[in-house]
Amino acid sequence: MNKETRVGLFVTCLVDLIRPAVGFAAVKLLEDAGCTVEVPVQTCCGQPAFNSGDRATTREIAEQVIAAFENYDYVVAPSGSCAGMLKTHYPELFAGDAAWAPRVETFCGKIHELVSFLVDVMKVSKVAAAFDGAVTYHDSCSGLRELGIKAQPRKLLASVQGLELKELYDSDVCCGFGGTFCVKYPDISNTIVSKKAEHIAASGAQTLLAGDLGCLMNMAGKLQRLGKKVSARHVAEVLAGMNEPAIGERSDARKSGHRFSVRRRETMT
Amino acid sequence: MTARATLFASIRQSLGVTGDEPARCAAVADRLKQHPRGVIPARGQLPPQERVKLFAEMVEAAAGTAATLPSADDVPAAVAALLRRHNLPMQIRRGDDPRLAALPWGNERTLEVSAGASDGHQLVSVSHAFAGVAETGTLVMASGPDNPTTLNFLPDTHIVVVDAKDIAGDYETVWARVREIFGIEALPRAINMITGPSRSADIAQILILGAHGPRRLHVLIVGDAA
């Protein structure tokens, strides 16, 4: 490896605040793929403001994000929704702005969602992890429709030893999270996520995976409220061989520094 | 200002134009003159015999029925056979289409043939199509005394005769013929493109035939392909 691939990890506000394990899983996967990972100080991609019609605040946040990340080789986020915001919507905020346009174009060219980055850019075809049991996979909307992420997570999951993937009925139908939607229209969101929970329970898998923490929190929360025996994790956690308690499940006391389980195959080619 | 003037002024203001711009006028005149064809599916682009075969298959896929007859003279017998098969009275109404008028209806002595539009009391009508389109199994009917529009819609059973050589691969070929035969400034009052019998799925999404138009569409494909 001649040149170092420097990745700025856009950890996303939900991962930062609610489930840091996903961030550490992302770091591990990126480092295993040969990247150097840095995490510049960051807050949010601005999507809540953007989707609420507050372009001014979104623009302010965007300028900050670009300034913090533009000098990396790549900017990688463990979220199709945030990566989609950075890659496909930031240009709209700077349309017609000659001063920013070249910087924005360069920046957007570096944005990738985590799993598609590993497969499409770093050419990772398998991971060293092992996982015992059946999983099902929800295709989060932004990742699927804005960034074309569908085959990549399945490709890497297929390489996880012991893992069986059972496809989810209507895997490409929205889970009802929609950012602020789920709190602005909670009852409609509930109807949508209830349908999703039934499909997940009917899939026969014991674990639900997806590439977006917002969706996962929404679905996990509903599964738990309904008493369904399906756990939820971010796909990065399984690919990295992590063994954190699943989303919303109790964390047993753990020794510091032993975040990762010893779930690895002998060799990784 | 009249509504017309207000509306056009409003359009022009929104578009930021006066309406006199030569480039715009030329673009419109050009498109109208050239009428470019766009994307034509490969599906109907077949040699004549395959095209006719596809047409018949598509008619049946749309819940119509189709039969091929070697010659137009076979039509009266085929019509009579259909009526007997479905226990229908031996009566049909047709338009003044000379191709239908010239058929040997006399061969079917029990068959009553009347000519004209439908007033809602006829059970079976016979029309002659202007063309067929293999791409979707679509019949193209032109209104007029030859083939009154009401014959396409009021009777319960609609029998349509189409010449195999008039079955095109795509709609665009039919438009070229329409331009040639009628001229763009003298179109018939109605051109009906018909694909299968009438139907509705408005009752709990259950598909049922015979909503308001014919319950039954039978297509007789006559003669050799082009």
Add this chain to the structure above:
Amino acid sequence: MSIAHLTSPAFKENAKGALADAQLQSAMHGVETGVVDRRRATVAKLPEFEALRDSARDIKNHTLAHLDLYLEQFESRCIAAGGNVHYAVTADEARAKVLEICRKANAKLVTKGKSMIGEEIAINDFLEENGIAPVETDLGEYLVQIRHELPSHIIMPAVHLTQEQIEADFRRVHTHLPADRQLVEPQTLLTEARVILRDRFLAADVGITGANFLIAETGTSIIVTNEGNGDLTQTLPRVHIVLASIEKVVPTLEDVSQLLRVLARSATAQEMSVYTTFSTGPRRDGDPDGPNEYHVIILDNGRTAMLGGQLAEMLRCIRCGACMNHCPVYAAVGGHTYGWVYPGPMGAVLTPSIVGIENAGHLPNASTFCGRCEEVCPVRIPLPKLMRHWREREFERHLSPATVRTGLAAWGYLATRPRLYAVAMSLFVFALGLMGRLFGRFRWLPLAGSWTRHRDFPAPDVQTFQAQWKRRVRTR
């Protein structure tokens, strides 16, 4: 301006009722499963479908950019064929023109083919107020007419009804028929409607239809139906009135063929609808049937204001309904929740344009932006982007609720100040993380009632990722 039947401001209340309506939920289940699968299967049979979508989009864009000129062409060709062209800037003007034509024809009974413009201008109520009886002939429209409801879908007006509800309505309304008749079979229901409406078709003085397209080159209006009701509506009476909005115009026969190829496939998953009818003027000398008079009323009602602006792309819409068929929100609440003529994603964009965003604010907000609508739109309208546009207009005009604005302002303040954000968030996750240690999740959280009403909330770690990362980097 008062708009008939508008309940869009009560979207949330409407939704509440809809979510609790077991009959509606049962009816909607059929939509979200059957229609989606059928469309996918039909589209798979046409390799050129994606190329046709591009072609359709480009034709509409070109036409809209030259709309004035194509409208003029349509007008001159229509008049040359013996038709009459009228213009209406407002719904009032359109109604007045319809009444004028009906009065001149001494009309008592008017049959109607399905027309969304007719719903938009509430023509039925207006005709009734003026002593003229309108009868909807599209079966779905007939079903909602006898219930005094708006259609709940732009293609399948009665998709919200179960078969039991339809049977009950027929018994309630068709009192001339024996009360003990069997009405269990769908075929029997259809036959009953067919017989009643056949009588109306033959008796009508005037027939009013919409227009799926107007062809500039030939002065032609096109209707697309599966039932044949539109044809009987426009052929049998003495007078035919076409209601069309300005953006229905398409340049040529070839151009309309491109659009027709994506329309039926997107709307009902058919290769082609049963009846696609091209009407050019009244009956000719020697014609044995057809109307004596042919009128086209071309309506603006807010559309010219959309041209050339940020909402112009919405004018490409060909009213196929695919967007609402694929919308998880529409599937959950049904069309009536949206409170007016146009439901689902296209309604969320178009309704505010016509009735004002202050009267329809919820519609573009009640979306997860999942993007499925844009994915299936045959003319590639970026519906989520246009809904976001409306959210921006609302934000600028301070129309969003105060709590939302304050919450977002607080969030925005922190998000643009990373160090302050880090301090605030560290406190937040520390508190929540400690509280959540016992069960790993919360069944209830203060200020998060909307979330925890229906689902649990996971407990975070006691430290943010960035704080843990800083520590890890230092100890490496």
